[in-house]
Amino acid sequence: xxxxxxxxxxxxxxxxxxxxxxxxxxxxxxxxxxxxxxxxxxxxxxxxxxxxxxxxxxxxxxxxxxxxxxxxxxxxxxxxxxxxxxxxxxxxxxxxxxxxxxxxxxxxxxxxxxxxxxxxxxxxxxxxxxxxxxxxxxxxxxxxxxxxxxxxxxxxxxxxxxxxxxxxxxxxxxxxxxxxxxxxxxxxxxxxxxxxxxxxxxxxxxxxxxxxxxxxxxxxxxxxxxxxxxxxxxxxxxxxxxxxxxxxxxxxxxxxxxxxxxxxxxxxxxxxxxxxxxxxxxxxxxxxxxxxxxx
Amino acid sequence: xxxxxxxxxxxxxxxxxxxxxxxxxxxxxxxxxxxxxxxxxxxxxxxxxxxxxxxxxxxxxxxxxxxxxxxxxxxxxxxxxxxxxxxxxx
Numbered sequence: 125x126x127x128x129x130x131x132x133x134x135x136x137x138x139x140x141x142x143x144x145x146x147x148x149x150x151x152x153x154x155x156x157x158x159x160x161x162x163x164x165x166x167x168x169x170x171x172x173x174x175x176x177x178x179x180x181x182x183x184x185x186x187x188x189x190x191x192x193x194x195x196x197x198x199x200x201x202x203x204x205x206x207x208x209x210x211x212x213x214x215x216x217x218x219x220x221x222x223x224x225x226x227x228x229x230x231x232x233x234x235x236x237x238x239x240x241x242x243x244x245x246x247x248x249x250x251x252x253x254x255x256x257x258x259x260x261x262x263x264x265x266x267x268x269x270x271x272x273x274x275x276x277x278x279x280x281x282x283x284x285x286x287x288x289x290x291x292x293x294x295x296x297x298x299x300x301x302x303x304x305x306x307x308x309x310x311x312x313x314x315x316x317x318x319x320x321x322x323x324x325x326x327x328x329x330x331x332x333x334x335x336x337x338x339x340x341x342x343x344x345x346x347x348x349x350x351x352x353x354x355x356x357x358x359x360x361x362x363x364x365x366x367x368x369x370x371x372x373x374x375x376x377x378x379x380x381x382x383x384x385x386x387x388x389x390x391x392x393x394x395x396x397x398x399x400x401x402x403x404x405x406x407x408x409x410x411x412x413x414x415x416x417x418x419x
Numbered sequence: 420x421x422x423x424x425x426x427x428x429x430x431x432x433x434x435x436x437x438x439x440x441x442x443x444x445x446x447x448x449x450x451x452x453x454x455x456x457x458x459x460x461x462x463x464x465x466x467x468x469x470x471x472x473x474x475x476x477x478x479x480x481x482x483x484x485x486x487x488x489x490x491x492x493x494x495x496x497x498x499x500x501x502x503x504x505x506x507x508x509x
Contacts, residue, residue: 131448150423153423153429153433154422154423154424156429156432156433157423157424157425157426157429158424159429160426160428160429161424161426163424166422167421169424171426173428174484174491177481177484177485178484178485181481181484181485181486182485389481392474392477392478392481395474396474396478399470399471399474403460403461406461407461
């Protein structure tokens with residue numbers, strides 16, 4: 125016999141529900157409404173059914189932005205996750221050096237997004253920036269404003285600089301939570317550094333790594349401010365990622381209907397991938413769950 | 420509410436989702452959900468299956484609208500079949 129639960133605690137959640145309703149649910153419902161109409165003016169709307177969805181889903185510019193977004197996300201994840209692990213492994217474990225390293229590592233995370241873009245915009249310029257000037261002195265004609273490859277390298281480098289510390293801090297916390305006994309056992313067995321990493325540290329890090337992966341996926345997939353400040357989506361469309369494309373559509377061209385339809389598709393993609401990653405996290409945290417359920 | 424630009428089809432769509440969540444909540448209180456393992460790769464309860472079924476439902480419809488000009492009702496039919504399968508055997 126299952127006892128009825130005390131549901132009064134749900135009232136404590138009410139303020140959050142109201143707040144989320146106003147900040148997320150009502151705007152989302154409005155976006156759904158906009159996605160099936162041609163919004164000409166505040167009181168001029170024409171119902172167009174699924175036309176915007178069909179148009180947006182067949183838009184080659186959007187396909188381009190989507191592929192660029194996927195590529196960007198894969199590249200930054202492929203760099204940031206291993207680099208974050210490497211940094212965490214090489215960070216001191218105790219003493220003042222550990223505290224100092226933690227503060228220094230965390231610094232990029234404190235810089236606002238638009239300032240990050242501005243920093244790298246100036247840094248990469250050959251006339252006034254240290255990085256651009258250095259490359260120019262090596263004879264490299266580096267110009268992120270005209271060369272798509274240079275623009276990509278700068279955006280990736282900027283994101284790696286900004287967000288690898290998050291992965292490193294998560295991994296550092298994961299490493300510190302491994303009991304000393306594991307290392308002592310490995311030492312008795314004569315395990316080499318690689319074996320310690322492979323069989324002790326990496327398995328113990330998998331939980332925080334999945335959280336890091338989830339956070340970095342969501343952030344990198346929605347990246348907007350940094351590339352917008354740095355390149356404005358250019359040269360051409362070289363760094364026009366999904367958010368930049370969406371903003372151009374909604375604010376630049378004031379195409380609210382297609383922008384709303386595109387927002388919903390974008391929202392669904394992030395939902396699906398985040399759900400898959402979240403499920404993997406859940407499975408890692410309780411690998412025997414599938415054996416414990418009713419068949 | 421005029422600024423929200425309501426239309427009848429979107430109002431029905433949103434009302435159905437809210438109704439489904441309300442029904443799931445009532446069912447959750449009356450008979451607590453049981454985790455089970457179906458054809459989906461993870462153990463799921465009733466709410467999980469609803470969420471996964473909804474994601475699939477939307478993805479099937481969007482794909483249909485994006486790749487073919489055949490009536491959207493066909494896509495809707497396929498997605499409803501998926502929804503039923505995921506809820507029953509997922």
